[in-house]
Amino acid sequence: MDKKLVLDISQAKCFCDEKLYNEVSKEVLKAHDLLRSKKGPGNDFLGWLDLPINYDSREFSLIKQAAAKIKQQSQVLLAIGIGGSYLGARSAIEMLKKYFGQKGVEVIFVGNHISSTYVADLLDYLKDKDFSINVISKSGTTTEPAIAFRIFKDYMEERYGKAEAKNRIYATTDKARGALKTLADAEGYQEFVVPDDIGGRYSVLTAVGLLPIAAAGVDIDEMMQGAKDAYFAYMEKDIDKNDALKYALIRNVLYRSGKKIEMLVNFEPKLNYFAEWWKQLYGESEGKDHKGIWITSAAFTTDLHSLGQMIQQGERTLFETVIAVEKPIKDQIINKTEDNLDGLNFLAGKSMDYVNKMAMNGTMLAHVDGGVPNIRVTVPNISAYTYGYMAYFFEIACGVSAYTLGVNPFDQPGVESYKKNMFALLGKPGYEAMTEELLKKLNK
Numbered sequence: 428m429d430k431k432l433v434l435d436i437s438q439a440k441c442f443c444d445e446k447l448y449n450e451v452s453k454e455v456l457k458a459h460d461l462l463r464s465k466k467g468p469g470n471d472f473l474g475w476l477d478l479p480i481n482y483d484s485r486e487f488s489l490i491k492q493a494a495a496k497i498k499q500q501s502q503v504l505l506a507i508g509i510g511g512s513y514l515g516a517r518s519a520i521e522m523l524k525k526y527f528g529q530k531g532v533e534v535i536f537v538g539n540h541i542s543s544t545y546v547a548d549l550l551d552y553l554k555d556k557d558f559s560i561n562v563i564s565k566s567g568t569t570t571e572p573a574i575a576f577r578i579f580k581d582y583m584e585e586r587y588g589k590a591e592a593k594n595r596i597y598a599t600t601d602k603a604r605g606a607l608k609t610l611a612d613a614e615g616y617q618e619f620v621v622p623d624d625i626g627g628r629y630s631v632l633t634a635v636g637l638l639p640i641a642a643a644g645v646d647i648d649e650m651m652q653g654a655k656d657a658y659f660a661y662m663e664k665d666i667d668k669n670d671a672l673k674y675a676l677i678r679n680v681l682y683r684s685g686k687k688i689e690m691l692v693n694f695e696p697k698l699n700y701f702a703e704w705w706k707q708l709y710g711e712s713e714g715k716d717h718k719g720i721w722i723t724s725a726a727f728t729t730d731l732h733s734l735g736q737m738i739q740q741g742e743r744t745l746f747e748t749v750i751a752v753e754k755p756i757k758d759q760i761i762n763k764t765e766d767n768l769d770g771l772n773f774l775a776g777k778s779m780d781y782v783n784k785m786a787m788n789g790t791m792l793a794h795v796d797g798g799v800p801n802i803r804v805t806v807p808n809i810s811a812y813t814y815g816y817m818a819y820f821f822e823i824a825c826g827v828s829a830y831t832l833g834v835n836p837f838d839q840p841g842v843e844s845y846k847k848n849m850f851a852l853l854g855k856p857g858y859e860a861m862t863e864e865l866l867k868k869l870n871k
């Protein structure tokens with residue numbers, strides 16, 4: 428495969444009305460112009476757009492140096508963060524590390540939920556291991572990572588003493604504001620910056636994602652090269668030559684044709700967390716003003732044995748976007764047996780990846796027959812380069828898609844609602860007025 432990413436919409440376009448497709452095409456071109464002209468809503472959060480060609484090379488070198496230091500000093504890196512300060516790194520590491528027996532630093536994510544059992548088990552697991560911490564929070568005030576950091580900082584200081592703990596803690600946060608910034612300055616931690624103009628869900632190619640990814644042993648130069656090549660590929664203004672625009676277009680046409688749910692599907696479990704990253708990217712960017720494609724994900728063939736029935740014959744509001752990987756990292760030939768008791772000799776000599784591909788094609792044909800439009804995104808392999816390329820493809824497409832939908836892709840006002848309630852119920856100073864009202868509702 429010559430191209431770095433191939434988009435095939437033929438099995439989705441056949442569900443669309445041509446007139447609508449042409450109308451929405453015009454809107455997509457306008458949305459693309461709006462994004463590139465930097466005049467649309469949320470335009471103060473467009474730092475990610477040119478990031479692949481103008482990232483801070485000094486900071487990039489410092490990230491690599493810090494990663495090398497972490498590799499030297501620790502067996503485990505705790506990456507503490509949530510949402511956009513977590514999903515990028517996790518999606519890349521899960522995609523690029525070995526399933527089993529990965530050598531080097533083990534990156535463990537914490538602070539992305541409030542499970543006390545998880546934290547207790549992790550404290551226990553760390554007892555006989557050297558560890559470092561990368562605490563990541565743009566605002567520096569997010570509750571989940573702040574609680575985790577308080578606990579693991581204490582534990583680290585107890586284990587290593589305050590001076591050595593300082594040498595093992597790396598803080599990624601705002602360059603000027605927030606509680607984490609204040610704390611990192613006071614303690615003298617090495618600091619990395621979350622650029623002002625890049626929101627969490629678009630931050631994987633900044634220090635937010637890159638430090639844990641590099642510490643895990645991934646080649647971040649290769650990753651940035653992938654993003655850079657995608658940057659040039661998706662500058663193109665012609666929809667027929669720009670797959671990111673075409674993806675934004677087909678999603679919006681399907682949405683307006685009653686296909687309200689998009690399921691991101693893979694046939695390679697290494698991509699499961701890529702789907703989690705993608706869900707945040709599209710969900711937080713588009714789900715507002717009571718609009719937006721509902722996003723979900725599935726891992727096939729596993730989920731064909733649980734969700735398959737619903738997909739094939741349930742309510743017809745779904746479309747699928749399949750990420751297909753052309754070449755697996757490793758393949759496995761199926762052997763022949765003399766007795767053929769399991770009846771599988773018809774597959775003898777075939778590779779598992781061949782079977783997986785036939786499963787993918789068979790599934791696509793069945794689902795399309797059942798009324799589920801199918802978009803296919805094919806990438807050549809699983810590599811750091813492909814991660815960077817694919818991440819940038821989905822980011823550009825998301826910005827254009829959200830503008831086409833008519834929403835601001837770069838804010839997330841709805842995320843605050845649960846936080847306010849939680850703070851009021853926990854008695855945080857300043858939330859007193861809400862507390863009584865919420866308690867009444869709870870006790871009804």
Ligand code: PA5
Binds near residue numbers: 511568569629
């Ligand atoms: O995309 C976003 O803005 C959110 O998901 C944030 O990344 C998430 O809430 C974590 O915020 P912070 O980095 O400020 O701790």
